[in-house]
Amino acid sequence: MTSETPRNSAVHDSVAAGIPTALADLGALVRIPSIAWPAFDQTALERSADAVAALATSTGVFDRVDVTRSRIPGTDEFGQPAVLATRAARNGRPTVLLYAHHDVQPTGDDDLWETPPFEPTVREGRLYGRGAADDKAGVMVHIAALRALKEIAGDDLSLGVALFIEGEEEYGSRSFGQFLSDNADALRSDVIVVADSGNWDAETPALTVSLRGNARFTLTVRTLDHASHSGMFGGAVPDAFMATVKLLATLWDDDGAVAVDGLLERDAETPPYDEATLRDEAGLPDGVSPVGRGSILSRIWNKPSITITGIDATSVEAASNTLAPEISVVISARVAPGQRAEEAYAAIETHLRAHAPFGAQLTFTDVDCGDPFLVDTSGWAVEAARAALSVGYGVDAVDVGIGGSIPFIADLIEQFPGAQILVTGIEDPHTRAHSPNESLHLATFRRAVLSEALLLENLDSRTI
Template identity: 75%
Template sequence: MTPDLSRQDAVRATASAGIPAALADLGALVRIPSIAWPAFDQSGVQRSADAVAELLRGTGVFERVEVARAATGDGDELGQPAVLASRPARNGRPTVLLYAHHDVQPPGDDALWDSPPFEPTVRDGRLYGRGAADDKAGIMVHVGAIRALSEALGDDLDLGVAVFIEGEEEYGSRSFAQFLVDHADVLRSDVIVVADSGNWDEKTPGLTVSLRGNARFTLTVRTLAHASHSGMMGGAVPDAMLATVKLLSTLWDDDGAVAVEGLRVRDAETPPYDEATLRSESGLLDGVSPIGRDSILSRLWNKPSVTITGWDATPVESASNTLAPETRVVISARVAPGQSATDAFAAIQAHLRAHAPFGAHLDFSDVDCGDAFLVDTAGWAVHDARAAFADGYGVDAVDVGVGGSIPFIADLVREFPGAQILVTGVEDPHSRAHSPNESLHLETFHNALVSEALLLERLNRRTV
């Protein structure tokens, strides 16, 4: 494929010139509290979807832009509003599907934010606000790149483009699979760009080539038919808290590595990454040691992890001298690439049953499994992406693994097996997605938008 330097320069120039408008639009999206969880006002999710649809209509590129919902699989219940836009390819060009999500995590404790979570605020080269990085920046990278491509190429824009902006990624993508089925003809594409990952650092792009899977469930531990006095019965009667603490401790060895038989490890090399970097990026306190063994990135990318993300227990303020008959915990396991999430859950379940102390009764519920993902890096789309990243950032991309999970990618692979999938993103290691003071590095946003515009220009020159 012969490069057209004049067109590349034009796309780069229009993409760079469009950054202020893209950031202004991003700020408007951040102001909308689009939290898909039912405990929050759901009108924000609808307003967010409508705003994204208007941004896509405003590009003047698409023949079709709509806000749609799909069934969740729970009877007749519908999922959250998603945005769908499309234009067909012309003259033998490929079609690219651009994905991001417009819903966000709850803000958590507002007191932990240095500025209001839904008021976009710029400080020290970063834009702060819930969703500023995850993933409304991904939306605006898509919108900004499409704007630049349309302005620079005009009638020579032959690339087919579909856009799918989901409205419930943070709430489990409950209707994602059905949405793909409902709109398969529109979404079917040669290349899929999932803009929901991160970069190596603020200046170096990352192309995500592996993602861990996840197995999340609620564990209930019961030891008593009713509560009892801890003074009268303590010392002879095991309460549920004691049993739960002892049981959970068996999930890790003394180094903090996962100690569950049957959980597999992927054997793959990782780039250099030292403990000082880990401390800087994670906020690890002085004197607290990292856990696990082998290289740090192998622990984050290629090995399983188990985390307790929720625990029903009596609050300290309400503590009484009582033996608790029952406790509940949420266990979130990350699964190494190469192992199915259902197999990993089965291994953890078998481990817990085998190690239940004092004959405690165990119940497993709310099981949610999503498989890991490995990118085929031999395809032409990966080649084009690496070249576009190098041009947009000025440095070569690093192939990265991600410890987190994007379970819906398995749905994309199943529904569109012939598509090449690129997992990109706008986050950097200091974005603090899902945490207070989430932020977007503005230089990274600029480079990511320019890079995607250059990628689309390359795809516009291909024939399939």
């Protein structure tokens, strides 16, 4: 447990003194447009990785700091640059693996941003910019906490530390499993801290104990060999857009709940969370009703969902009186904890094939599956993390589920089955990660740094 000791008291002072530098470093990272998608400038990812490596070196903690890549399984390509920094444990202390990622989502429509996405801007207690929260703030929580620990422990620091900052989390972590295999000895640890989740709100810390999985794929619907005149043949010939709309509508029932046989739900209690809170945090306007059934948080944490996240079709600007021969859509499903993602994908594919209207031809490509995650909360590291969060925030930590997915956690569990995994974060319900005007609540950042520094100080005092 986190208790008041001379070193523990020094953590508070060291963290407070280091916050201005940490925020300046965060701003510098946000200025680098490190998007892993091939359509974007890939040299930005290299600059971002180099910047993170320099920050890791500056902590004075590590014996070795490298920027490295691993091969993408089944290809001759290598993944995006990751930072791996290590120091060996001493005097019987544990080793902790600290994870975050330095790549970010594309910005989307820049006109929807109130300030430029890669120009960090502070207003009303929040730092705005792409990656300001997800997940360059996670990177800087690790760096700032390590700086504080090194300052107070000096040469007496005995904790083993591996810092792994990934460069392609937003692009599917294509080389993640291979990276773990290639660097298994360097990454092997007793405790893993994944700083890529969220809190209950801006003041209340959370430990994420469940995550939904994901099954993402591209569906192509074809009904014609070529485009035809909608006036000449409309009414007799099914165009691909018509077939796609009818087919996609079968995925949900009239309440908006998923209507696919074979998708499972998890039966677990959820904390109170009312519709007014949902409307505020999600931006749901008056008059637009929520979808699904059951408690709101059960719909987000414990039930499957299906979202259409992209479509290739004629734009409004280019619309013509034409029957479209082929339409492609990206379908993103979230999988309830307790079900394998590949099993969920198979259920969705079976459903779509069974409901294809007018004999439409379906093609499934770019399938990407990641399993859900449930934390074993019985370990000593979970207790230590809860205590550190409660002290760092001044409010007791709560256990939460997350509707989003961090698929690589299943890879971590498989590669390091003996490690205790802690999923923490710096996002709050108004962060708008992945959306325009992403932001970081600055007070939350300070509390997150203090909490992690307290946790690391606790681990550095523990013998295993």
